[in-house]
Amino acid sequence: MLLGFQTAIKLNNQQRNALAKHCGVARHAWNWGLALTKNILDHNKANPQDKIKFPTAVDLHKWLVAIVKPECSWYYEVSKCAPQYALRHLAEAWKQAFKKGKKPPKFKKKGRADSFTVDGSLAVDHFRVKVPVIGWLKTYERLPIQYQPKSFTFSRTADRWFVSWKIEVEPTHTPKLVGVVGVDLGVKTLATLSTGQVFEGTKSYRKYENKLSRLQRLNRHKVRGSNNWKKAQIKIARLHRQIANIRRDRLHKLTTYLAKNHGKIGIEDLNVSGMLANRNLAKAIADMGFYEFHRQLEYKCELHGSEFVVVDRWFPSSKTCSNCHTKKETLFLSERVFKCDHCGLEIDRDLNASINLEKAVS
Structure with a gap:
């Protein structure tokens, strides 16, 4: 049985910038692919006699390499897997939307649910993980090394970064009371x-509702994009993370x-x-x-x-x-x-x- 395993990672400033770059490239690829696929759907709706085939994840990646990468040199500063997986996730999101299982995908915004996925030369040691391009990253806890993952997913909550992958666990039949x-x-x-x-x-939200309201109220008077505004945003995100962690x-x-x-x-x-x-x-x-x-x-x-x-x-x-x-x-x-x-x-x-x-x- 496969279960998801997630742990926080220790980072220096250089590693934080590298992870942020990967998130930015993955987000750019997602938004570019989403805009393109929406244009194709609008074209097919307006011209039913001249329909364009809806692209797969492979088609989107080919067009990305041919059109986007030559104009955006910063794509070559990160792992090629980040935009690849972003387009795969986009194709899967459209597939679910066409089946009426979920709503159509939306454009992603910087700083909200930042994440990316990589594969390739990965490794897991007792207190660190190895990632392509970035190298070894330290963790706070001992890791399960008996199962080597096929991919890593990195995500950011407030100012803390997490890495997750799937591990194989044997079901255990415990005696029932x-x-x-x-x-x-x-x-x-x-x-x-x-x-x-x-x-x-x-009832963690109810417990911290007044504190959260106060932080949000104080943040209204700060200049959007300023250093003080960014600090306030991190404080609000930390409190949201604390509320979610208590509930979870x-x-x-x-x-x-x-x-x-x-x-x-x-x-x-x-x-x-x-x-x-x-x-x-x-x-x-x-x-x-x-x-x-x-x-x-x-x-x-x-x-x-x-x-x-x-x-x-x-x-x-x-x-x-x-x-x-x-x-x-x-x-x-x-x-x-x-x-x-x-x-x-x-x-x-x-x-x-x-x-x-x-x-x-x-």
């Missing part, structure tokens, strides 16, 4: 299990606990994008990280030998009585205690839903 469990995700509490356990969310740490610990100790886990297929459309709850829902919880739990169940079951989103887990299975016609979000008019059961709303999910997957 509970056979079947239902997990209900909520806004008030992150997860409620059918066993009665309740896991609170970190909580989700990792909870999903690992569930996958290791439960044989069969049932959760509801939530329409997260639809839930985020509710402006009254969007901030609280995003602060919990429902999609990330689902993603982590899915691959960790496979890793630890547990069964992961997703119940249909139209299953009335909250409206159905877990005792007599009578379904309520309406149930307001403000009703935190489920009261059954048929059998008289009074139970916490989230616990009732998790018990119904457990019964649905049993």
Whole structure:
């Protein structure tokens, strides 16, 4: 089983500049390819009788070498893999958009989600990695050296750089303490299990919201592009990174606990994008990280030998009585205690839903 491995890297100023150059070339190749492909689509739409074949990643790279590289000599200062992978990712993004799976790709902006991918003469040592053109880069932690990667992906968050690659991990079947469990995700509490356990969310955004608002408010009065403005941008990005890390740490610990100790886990297929459309709850829902919880739990169940079951989103887990299975016609979000008019059961709303999910997957 292949899993992604990511670690922070130690850099000097020369290495930081080299990584930034690679990001700039990859971004330029992406934006150039995106502009070209959009022009081709517009031409085909306006002239259906004279259509131009939509280019593949190989076609885009050939045109890049013939047209762009002679005019942009700085392309030769970085690894040739950076623009190649950028165009591959662009072709894949268009493929997903044509299948209606995702939205069409957008132009990239400097400083936002900077990343690039390289392959070739790569190497992993105990505390360093080797990259073409740049050379050896030190890391803060000991690295898994038993699996040599085929490619490296570098990314930047605030002022910190990370390198990631795929490693092969053997699935381990751990002994399970509970056979079947239902997990209900909520806004008030992150997860409620059918066993009665309740896991609170970190609500990290809510905790640092005032501090973030203050930094953004102070940044408004600085001249855009000035040194003080750049310093303020880094402070804001660091705080965003801290908020995301706190949330991600909580989700990792909870999903690992569930996958290791439960044989069969049932959760509801939530329409997260639809839930985020509710402006009254969007901030609280995003602060919990429902999609990330689902993603982590899915691959960790496979890793630890547990069964992961997703119940249909139209299953009335909250409206159905877990005792007599009578379904309520309406149930307001403000009703935190489920009261059954048929059998008289009074139970916490989230616990009732998790018990119904457990019964649905049993």
